[in-house]
Amino acid sequence: MSTDFQQERMRRWRLVLGGDSDATGQKLSGDDVGIDAALAALYAGAGAGGSGSRKGGLGGSAPNVARWLGDIRTYFPSTVVQVMQADAVDRLNLTRLLLEPEMLEAVEPDINLVGTLLSLNRVMPESTKETARQVVAKVVADLERRIAQQTRAAVTGALNRATRINRPKHRDIDWDRTIRANLAHYQPEYRTVIPQRLIGYGRRSTAVHRDVVLCIDQSGSMAASVVYSSVFAAVLASMRALRTSMVVFDTAVVDLTDKLADPVEVLFGTQLGGGTDINRAIAYSQGLISRPKDSIFVLISDLYEGGVRDEMLRRVAAMTAAGVQVIVLLALSDEGAPAYDHQNAAALAAMGVPAFACTPDAFPELMAAAIERRDLRSVIERLQPSG
Known part of the structure:
Protein backbone atom coordinates (compact mmCIF):
# COMPACT_ATOMS: atom_id res chain seq x y z
CA MET A 1 0.00 0.00 0.00
CA THR A 128 -40.83 35.47 5.12
CA LYS A 129 -43.54 34.32 2.72
CA GLU A 130 -42.15 35.98 -0.40
CA THR A 131 -38.70 34.50 0.18
CA ALA A 132 -40.28 31.11 0.89
CA ARG A 133 -42.27 31.39 -2.33
CA GLN A 134 -39.05 32.03 -4.28
CA VAL A 135 -37.43 28.96 -2.71
CA VAL A 136 -40.45 26.80 -3.56
CA ALA A 137 -40.64 28.22 -7.08
CA LYS A 138 -37.01 27.29 -7.77
CA VAL A 139 -37.56 23.68 -6.67
CA VAL A 140 -40.82 23.44 -8.68
CA ALA A 141 -39.08 24.78 -11.81
CA ASP A 142 -36.33 22.17 -11.42
CA LEU A 143 -38.92 19.40 -11.02
CA GLU A 144 -40.89 20.59 -14.05
CA ARG A 145 -37.75 20.45 -16.18
CA ARG A 146 -37.17 16.92 -14.97
CA ILE A 147 -40.63 15.46 -15.50
CA ALA A 148 -42.72 17.63 -17.85
CA GLN A 149 -41.39 16.46 -21.22
CA GLN A 150 -41.41 12.77 -20.27
CA THR A 151 -44.95 13.03 -18.88
CA ARG A 152 -46.37 14.83 -21.90
CA ALA A 153 -44.71 12.40 -24.32
CA ALA A 154 -45.94 9.29 -22.48
CA VAL A 155 -49.48 10.57 -21.96
CA THR A 156 -49.87 11.96 -25.48
CA GLY A 157 -48.70 8.67 -26.98
CA ALA A 158 -51.12 6.74 -24.80
CA LEU A 159 -54.02 9.02 -25.73
CA ASN A 160 -53.29 8.60 -29.43
CA ARG A 161 -53.12 4.82 -29.09
CA ALA A 162 -56.28 4.73 -26.98
CA THR A 163 -58.23 6.76 -29.56
CA ARG A 164 -58.09 4.44 -32.55
CA ILE A 165 -59.58 5.05 -36.00
CA ASN A 166 -60.64 2.48 -38.60
CA ARG A 167 -59.83 4.45 -41.75
CA PRO A 168 -56.32 5.63 -41.00
CA LYS A 169 -53.88 7.25 -43.34
CA HIS A 170 -50.85 5.11 -44.11
CA ARG A 171 -48.67 6.88 -41.53
CA ASP A 172 -51.31 6.28 -38.83
CA ILE A 173 -51.74 2.51 -39.27
CA ASP A 174 -51.11 0.40 -36.18
CA TRP A 175 -49.62 -2.56 -38.08
CA ASP A 176 -49.42 -4.88 -35.09
CA ARG A 177 -53.14 -4.61 -34.28
CA THR A 178 -54.12 -4.55 -37.94
CA ILE A 179 -52.33 -7.85 -38.62
CA ARG A 180 -53.79 -9.46 -35.49
CA ALA A 181 -57.30 -8.37 -36.49
CA ASN A 182 -56.93 -9.81 -40.00
CA LEU A 183 -55.22 -13.16 -39.41
CA ALA A 184 -58.33 -14.91 -40.73
CA HIS A 185 -57.55 -13.37 -44.10
CA TYR A 186 -54.10 -14.93 -44.46
CA GLN A 187 -53.44 -15.99 -48.06
CA PRO A 188 -51.11 -19.05 -48.12
CA GLU A 189 -50.34 -18.77 -51.80
CA TYR A 190 -49.11 -15.22 -51.33
CA ARG A 191 -47.76 -15.86 -47.81
CA THR A 192 -49.31 -12.65 -46.59
CA VAL A 193 -52.37 -11.19 -44.87
CA ILE A 194 -54.86 -9.27 -46.97
CA PRO A 195 -56.31 -6.81 -44.44
CA GLN A 196 -60.04 -6.22 -44.63
CA ARG A 197 -59.98 -3.70 -41.79
CA LEU A 198 -57.24 -1.20 -40.96
CA ILE A 199 -56.68 -0.09 -37.39
CA GLY A 200 -54.91 3.17 -36.77
CA TYR A 201 -53.84 5.49 -34.00
CA GLY A 202 -56.09 8.43 -33.26
CA ARG A 203 -54.72 11.86 -34.08
CA ARG A 204 -54.58 14.66 -31.59
CA SER A 205 -57.84 16.49 -31.09
CA THR A 206 -59.31 19.08 -28.77
CA ALA A 207 -61.76 16.59 -27.23
CA VAL A 208 -61.33 15.52 -23.62
CA HIS A 209 -60.55 11.81 -23.71
CA ARG A 210 -59.86 11.10 -20.04
CA ASP A 211 -60.80 12.63 -16.70
CA VAL A 212 -58.04 12.41 -14.08
CA VAL A 213 -58.65 13.01 -10.37
CA LEU A 214 -55.62 13.22 -8.10
CA CYS A 215 -56.55 12.81 -4.42
CA ILE A 216 -53.57 13.57 -2.18
CA ASP A 217 -53.04 12.91 1.50
CA GLN A 218 -51.39 16.00 3.04
CA SER A 219 -50.48 14.49 6.39
CA GLY A 220 -46.96 15.37 7.49
CA SER A 221 -45.38 12.10 6.36
CA MET A 222 -46.50 12.72 2.77
CA ALA A 223 -44.59 15.99 2.22
CA ALA A 224 -42.44 14.87 -0.73
CA SER A 225 -45.44 13.17 -2.36
CA VAL A 226 -47.46 16.38 -2.09
CA VAL A 227 -44.71 18.33 -3.86
CA TYR A 228 -44.30 15.86 -6.72
CA SER A 229 -48.07 15.37 -7.08
CA SER A 230 -48.64 19.10 -7.40
CA VAL A 231 -46.11 19.40 -10.21
CA PHE A 232 -47.50 16.35 -12.04
CA ALA A 233 -51.04 17.69 -11.65
CA ALA A 234 -50.01 20.99 -13.21
CA VAL A 235 -48.39 19.20 -16.16
CA LEU A 236 -51.45 16.98 -16.73
CA ALA A 237 -53.78 19.98 -16.42
CA SER A 238 -51.89 21.69 -19.25
CA MET A 239 -52.95 18.90 -21.66
CA ARG A 240 -56.28 19.63 -23.33
CA ALA A 241 -57.09 15.96 -23.92
CA LEU A 242 -57.28 15.47 -20.15
CA ARG A 243 -59.62 17.02 -17.61
CA THR A 244 -57.51 17.07 -14.44
CA SER A 245 -58.76 17.71 -10.92
CA MET A 246 -56.71 17.81 -7.73
CA VAL A 247 -57.92 17.59 -4.15
CA VAL A 248 -55.84 17.44 -0.98
CA PHE A 249 -57.07 16.22 2.36
CA ASP A 250 -56.38 15.65 6.02
CA THR A 251 -59.59 15.59 8.05
CA ALA A 252 -60.96 18.19 5.63
CA VAL A 253 -60.95 18.21 1.83
CA VAL A 254 -59.71 21.13 -0.27
CA ASP A 255 -60.21 21.30 -4.04
CA LEU A 256 -57.19 23.00 -5.65
CA THR A 257 -58.19 22.40 -9.27
CA ASP A 258 -58.57 26.11 -9.98
CA LYS A 259 -54.92 26.68 -9.00
CA LEU A 260 -53.37 24.04 -11.26
CA ALA A 261 -52.00 26.61 -13.71
CA ASP A 262 -49.45 27.49 -11.02
CA PRO A 263 -48.02 24.58 -8.98
CA VAL A 264 -46.48 27.02 -6.51
CA GLU A 265 -49.97 28.31 -5.72
CA VAL A 266 -51.10 24.71 -5.35
CA LEU A 267 -48.38 23.98 -2.82
CA PHE A 268 -49.16 27.06 -0.76
CA GLY A 269 -52.78 25.94 -0.79
CA THR A 270 -51.82 22.79 1.12
CA GLN A 271 -51.56 22.48 4.91
CA LEU A 272 -49.16 19.68 5.78
CA GLY A 273 -49.91 17.88 9.04
CA GLY A 274 -53.08 16.96 10.89
CA GLY A 275 -55.26 13.85 10.82
CA THR A 276 -56.50 11.78 7.90
CA ASP A 277 -60.00 11.06 6.60
CA ILE A 278 -59.54 9.11 3.38
CA ASN A 279 -63.20 8.12 3.19
CA ARG A 280 -64.30 11.75 3.16
CA ALA A 281 -61.77 12.58 0.43
CA ILE A 282 -62.91 9.69 -1.76
CA ALA A 283 -66.55 10.72 -1.26
CA TYR A 284 -65.73 14.21 -2.54
CA SER A 285 -63.73 12.79 -5.45
CA GLN A 286 -66.66 10.59 -6.50
CA GLY A 287 -68.63 13.78 -7.09
CA LEU A 288 -66.01 14.91 -9.62
CA ILE A 289 -66.38 11.77 -11.74
CA SER A 290 -69.12 12.00 -14.36
CA ARG A 291 -67.72 9.51 -16.92
CA PRO A 292 -66.56 6.48 -14.91
CA LYS A 293 -65.31 4.43 -17.86
CA ASP A 294 -63.19 7.34 -19.07
CA SER A 295 -61.89 8.32 -15.63
CA ILE A 296 -58.68 7.64 -13.71
CA PHE A 297 -58.69 8.11 -9.95
CA VAL A 298 -55.27 8.32 -8.27
CA LEU A 299 -55.22 8.16 -4.48
CA ILE A 300 -51.84 9.06 -2.99
CA SER A 301 -51.82 8.11 0.69
CA ASP A 302 -50.08 5.95 3.27
CA LEU A 303 -53.61 4.57 3.97
CA TYR A 304 -53.61 5.31 7.70
CA GLU A 305 -57.35 5.97 7.89
CA GLY A 306 -58.83 8.10 10.64
CA GLY A 307 -62.30 8.03 9.12
CA VAL A 308 -64.70 5.17 8.44
CA ARG A 309 -62.55 2.34 7.03
CA ASP A 310 -65.34 0.02 5.81
CA GLU A 311 -67.05 2.86 3.98
CA MET A 312 -63.78 3.88 2.38
CA LEU A 313 -63.32 0.37 1.00
CA ARG A 314 -66.93 0.25 -0.21
CA ARG A 315 -66.42 3.50 -2.10
CA VAL A 316 -63.32 2.16 -3.85
CA ALA A 317 -65.20 -1.02 -4.76
CA ALA A 318 -68.08 1.04 -6.18
CA MET A 319 -65.71 3.12 -8.29
CA THR A 320 -63.99 0.10 -9.80
CA ALA A 321 -67.34 -1.59 -10.44
CA ALA A 322 -68.48 1.51 -12.33
CA GLY A 323 -65.43 1.30 -14.59
CA VAL A 324 -63.13 3.87 -12.99
CA GLN A 325 -59.43 3.02 -13.29
CA VAL A 326 -58.31 3.27 -9.65
CA ILE A 327 -54.63 3.63 -8.72
CA VAL A 328 -53.38 3.80 -5.12
CA LEU A 329 -49.87 5.11 -4.52
CA LEU A 330 -48.41 4.76 -1.03
CA ALA A 331 -45.91 7.45 -2.00
CA LEU A 332 -44.90 9.44 -5.07
CA SER A 333 -41.30 10.25 -4.26
CA ASP A 334 -37.68 9.12 -4.51
CA GLU A 335 -37.58 8.19 -0.83
CA GLY A 336 -38.25 4.46 -1.22
CA ALA A 337 -40.83 2.27 0.50
CA PRO A 338 -42.83 4.29 3.06
CA ALA A 339 -44.52 3.26 6.26
CA TYR A 340 -48.15 2.44 5.45
CA ASP A 341 -51.23 0.61 6.70
CA HIS A 342 -50.66 -2.96 5.52
CA GLN A 343 -54.20 -4.09 6.37
CA ASN A 344 -55.82 -1.46 4.18
CA ALA A 345 -53.32 -2.11 1.38
CA ALA A 346 -54.16 -5.83 1.49
CA ALA A 347 -57.89 -5.09 1.42
CA LEU A 348 -57.46 -2.93 -1.68
CA ALA A 349 -55.29 -5.56 -3.37
CA ALA A 350 -58.06 -8.12 -2.77
CA MET A 351 -60.33 -5.84 -4.86
CA GLY A 352 -57.80 -5.78 -7.68
CA VAL A 353 -56.45 -2.36 -6.67
CA PRO A 354 -52.79 -2.87 -5.71
CA ALA A 355 -51.23 -0.21 -3.49
CA PHE A 356 -47.56 0.50 -4.09
CA ALA A 357 -44.90 3.19 -3.93
CA CYS A 358 -44.03 4.92 -7.20
CA THR A 359 -41.03 7.04 -8.15
CA PRO A 360 -41.55 10.24 -10.13
CA ASP A 361 -39.64 8.74 -13.06
CA ALA A 362 -42.08 5.80 -13.25
CA PHE A 363 -45.27 7.85 -12.91
CA PRO A 364 -45.59 8.91 -16.59
CA GLU A 365 -45.51 5.30 -17.78
CA LEU A 366 -48.02 4.32 -15.12
CA MET A 367 -50.41 7.05 -16.30
CA ALA A 368 -49.91 5.98 -19.92
CA ALA A 369 -50.86 2.40 -19.01
CA ALA A 370 -53.95 3.62 -17.16
CA ILE A 371 -55.06 5.75 -20.11
CA GLU A 372 -54.77 2.73 -22.41
CA ARG A 373 -56.56 0.62 -19.79
CA ARG A 374 -53.78 -1.93 -19.77
CA ASP A 375 -53.46 -4.43 -16.92
CA LEU A 376 -51.59 -2.37 -14.34
CA ARG A 377 -50.28 -5.37 -12.42
CA SER A 378 -47.70 -6.25 -15.05
CA VAL A 379 -46.70 -2.60 -15.37
CA ILE A 380 -46.31 -2.29 -11.59
CA GLU A 381 -44.18 -5.42 -11.39
CA ARG A 382 -41.85 -4.04 -14.04
CA LEU A 383 -41.64 -0.61 -12.44
CA GLN A 384 -40.90 -1.85 -8.95
CA PRO A 385 -37.22 -2.00 -7.97
CA SER A 386 -35.77 -5.52 -7.79
CA GLY A 387 -34.87 -7.10 -4.45
Missing part, protein backbone atom coordinates in the same frame (compact mmCIF):
# COMPACT_ATOMS: atom_id res chain seq x y z
CA SER A 2 1.53 3.35 -1.06
CA THR A 3 2.30 6.05 1.46
CA ASP A 4 0.05 8.56 -0.32
CA PHE A 5 -2.88 6.14 -0.26
CA GLN A 6 -2.34 5.44 3.44
CA GLN A 7 -2.19 9.16 4.26
CA GLU A 8 -5.39 9.84 2.29
CA ARG A 9 -7.11 6.99 4.08
CA MET A 10 -6.05 8.38 7.48
CA ARG A 11 -7.15 11.87 6.43
CA ARG A 12 -10.66 10.58 5.59
CA TRP A 13 -10.88 8.66 8.86
CA ARG A 14 -9.78 11.78 10.71
CA LEU A 15 -12.64 13.77 9.10
CA VAL A 16 -15.13 11.01 9.87
CA LEU A 17 -14.10 10.57 13.51
CA GLY A 18 -13.34 14.16 14.42
CA GLY A 19 -11.52 15.35 17.52
CA ASP A 20 -7.80 15.39 18.28
CA SER A 21 -7.62 12.11 20.19
CA ASP A 22 -8.85 9.75 17.50
CA ALA A 23 -5.57 7.79 17.27
CA THR A 24 -5.19 8.45 13.54
CA GLY A 25 -2.24 10.76 14.12
CA GLN A 26 -3.48 12.84 11.19
CA LYS A 27 -3.27 16.63 11.39
CA LEU A 28 -5.58 18.74 9.26
CA SER A 29 -4.67 21.76 7.19
CA GLY A 30 -6.18 24.04 4.55
CA ASP A 31 -9.82 23.41 3.63
CA ASP A 32 -9.86 20.27 5.78
CA VAL A 33 -9.94 22.47 8.88
CA GLY A 34 -13.11 24.17 7.62
CA ILE A 35 -14.66 20.86 6.56
CA ASP A 36 -13.99 19.40 10.01
CA ALA A 37 -15.50 22.44 11.73
CA ALA A 38 -18.63 22.27 9.56
CA LEU A 39 -19.08 18.57 10.32
CA ALA A 40 -18.42 19.11 14.03
CA ALA A 41 -21.01 21.89 14.26
CA LEU A 42 -23.69 19.54 12.97
CA TYR A 43 -22.62 16.15 14.26
CA ALA A 44 -21.31 17.09 17.69
CA GLY A 45 -21.15 14.03 19.91
CA ALA A 46 -21.42 11.66 16.95
CA GLY A 47 -17.85 10.39 17.11
CA ALA A 48 -16.82 6.75 17.08
CA GLY A 49 -18.64 4.67 19.60
CA GLY A 50 -20.69 7.66 20.68
CA SER A 51 -17.72 8.92 22.68
CA GLY A 52 -18.66 12.51 22.07
CA SER A 53 -15.20 13.36 20.72
CA ARG A 54 -16.60 16.00 18.40
CA LYS A 55 -17.17 19.39 19.90
CA GLY A 56 -19.36 21.96 18.25
CA GLY A 57 -22.90 23.11 17.64
CA LEU A 58 -24.42 26.27 16.25
CA GLY A 59 -26.03 27.40 19.47
CA GLY A 60 -29.22 28.51 17.71
CA SER A 61 -27.50 31.71 16.62
CA ALA A 62 -28.73 33.08 13.30
CA PRO A 63 -25.33 34.56 12.31
CA ASN A 64 -23.60 31.27 13.12
CA VAL A 65 -26.19 29.30 11.16
CA ALA A 66 -25.88 31.62 8.15
CA ARG A 67 -22.10 31.26 8.22
CA TRP A 68 -22.36 27.49 8.53
CA LEU A 69 -24.81 27.28 5.61
CA GLY A 70 -22.32 29.20 3.50
CA ASP A 71 -19.44 26.95 4.60
CA ILE A 72 -21.14 23.69 3.68
CA ARG A 73 -22.02 25.04 0.23
CA THR A 74 -18.34 25.89 -0.19
CA TYR A 75 -16.96 22.53 0.92
CA PHE A 76 -19.57 19.99 -0.25
CA PRO A 77 -21.53 19.20 -3.46
CA SER A 78 -25.19 20.20 -3.54
CA THR A 79 -26.44 16.63 -2.94
CA VAL A 80 -24.41 16.46 0.30
CA VAL A 81 -25.50 19.98 1.26
CA GLN A 82 -29.15 18.94 1.02
CA VAL A 83 -28.55 15.97 3.32
CA MET A 84 -26.70 18.13 5.85
CA GLN A 85 -29.44 20.77 5.80
CA ALA A 86 -32.07 18.12 6.48
CA ASP A 87 -29.94 16.74 9.33
CA ALA A 88 -29.53 20.24 10.75
CA VAL A 89 -33.29 20.74 10.86
CA ASP A 90 -33.67 17.44 12.73
CA ARG A 91 -30.64 17.60 15.02
CA LEU A 92 -30.30 21.29 15.81
CA ASN A 93 -33.96 22.35 15.74
CA LEU A 94 -33.44 24.97 13.06
CA THR A 95 -37.08 25.03 12.00
CA ARG A 96 -37.68 28.32 13.82
CA LEU A 97 -34.75 29.95 12.03
CA LEU A 98 -36.20 28.98 8.65
CA LEU A 99 -38.93 31.52 9.33
CA GLU A 100 -36.32 34.27 8.91
CA PRO A 101 -35.82 35.49 5.31
CA GLU A 102 -32.05 35.72 5.79
CA MET A 103 -31.88 32.02 6.58
CA LEU A 104 -33.95 31.01 3.56
CA GLU A 105 -31.72 33.03 1.27
CA ALA A 106 -28.72 31.04 2.51
CA VAL A 107 -30.06 27.51 2.12
CA GLU A 108 -29.80 25.15 -0.86
CA PRO A 109 -33.40 24.68 -2.13
CA ASP A 110 -34.53 21.05 -2.34
CA ILE A 111 -37.72 19.03 -2.01
CA ASN A 112 -37.20 18.30 1.71
CA LEU A 113 -36.83 22.01 2.43
CA VAL A 114 -40.05 22.69 0.52
CA GLY A 115 -41.83 20.12 2.68
CA THR A 116 -40.53 21.83 5.83
CA LEU A 117 -41.64 25.25 4.60
CA LEU A 118 -45.10 24.00 3.71
CA SER A 119 -45.48 22.54 7.20
CA LEU A 120 -44.68 26.03 8.56
CA ASN A 121 -47.12 27.74 6.20
CA ARG A 122 -49.66 28.55 8.90
CA VAL A 123 -47.13 30.18 11.24
CA MET A 124 -44.93 31.84 8.64
CA PRO A 125 -44.75 35.64 9.02
CA GLU A 126 -45.58 37.80 6.02
CA SER A 127 -41.97 39.03 5.88
